[in-house]
Amino acid sequence: xxxxxxxxxxxxxxxxxxxxxxxxxxxxxxxxxxxxxxxxxxxxxxxxxxxxxxxxxxxxxxxxxxxxxxxxxxxxxxxxxxxxxxxxxxxxxxxxxxxxxxxxxxxxxxxxxx
Amino acid sequence: xxxxxxxxxxxxxxxxxxxxxxxxxxxxxxxxxxxxxxxxxxxxxxxxxxxxxxxxxxxxxxxxxxxxxxxxxxxxxxxxxxxxxxxxxxxxxxxxxxxxxxxxxxxxxxxxxx
Numbered sequence: 001x002x003x004x005x006x007x008x009x010x011x012x013x014x015x016x017x018x019x020x021x022x023x024x025x026x027x028x029x030x031x032x033x034x035x036x037x038x039x040x041x042x043x044x045x046x047x048x049x050x051x052x053x054x055x056x057x058x059x060x061x062x063x064x065x066x067x068x069x070x071x072x073x074x075x076x077x078x079x080x081x082x083x084x085x086x087x088x089x090x091x092x093x094x095x096x097x098x099x100x101x102x103x104x105x106x107x108x109x110x111x112x113x114x
Numbered sequence: 115x116x117x118x119x120x121x122x123x124x125x126x127x128x129x130x131x132x133x134x135x136x137x138x139x140x141x142x143x144x145x146x147x148x149x150x151x152x153x154x155x156x157x158x159x160x161x162x163x164x165x166x167x168x169x170x171x172x173x174x175x176x177x178x179x180x181x182x183x184x185x186x187x188x189x190x191x192x193x194x195x196x197x198x199x200x201x202x203x204x205x206x207x208x209x210x211x212x213x214x215x216x217x218x219x220x221x222x223x224x225x226x227x228x
Binding site for chain 1: 203
């Protein structure tokens, strides 16, 4: 158990809909990262938040957005869903003390868009 | 930009065979290097890391050495077990002005047969 929690575990929805994925980082971790893992694209970095502020953006679509709240949990919002958005979405957290360190991954949310 | 190149899988080995999974990278600055493992149905877990040239990361019988001259971080294990069957991701992290960027390889699936 990494200490990072993600809800829900599974999500099935239809095209055009909007969903919200939730992540709670490890206690004491200020950084939250979101990743998308799909069969054809591998693991793609989406976005990084540190202590409530956006720090870096990766291959995140404009239909997707994220935020980190004062209690440090984070939400990833996916809207106007398309079939190709079906994937595993992982959240990871790290202490981010200013030196490179490891990220701890949650179990992921499996999104299926029908 | 940063990139990580891993050998494509799947890699199929018999139990107790020697394992090498190649990983090379391109990066600006001085990255930290990581191997993550993803067991079936689970999130990614850090397997080992190295933060500077010539460092050797090791864990659970796996090891990898940070080779700056060849920009490589190959994963090795002397004797694999069936329980090592998983997907292995090589990753690098760079930090510039407080901004972290993590780049993953595509992942290499390892299948160990009894």
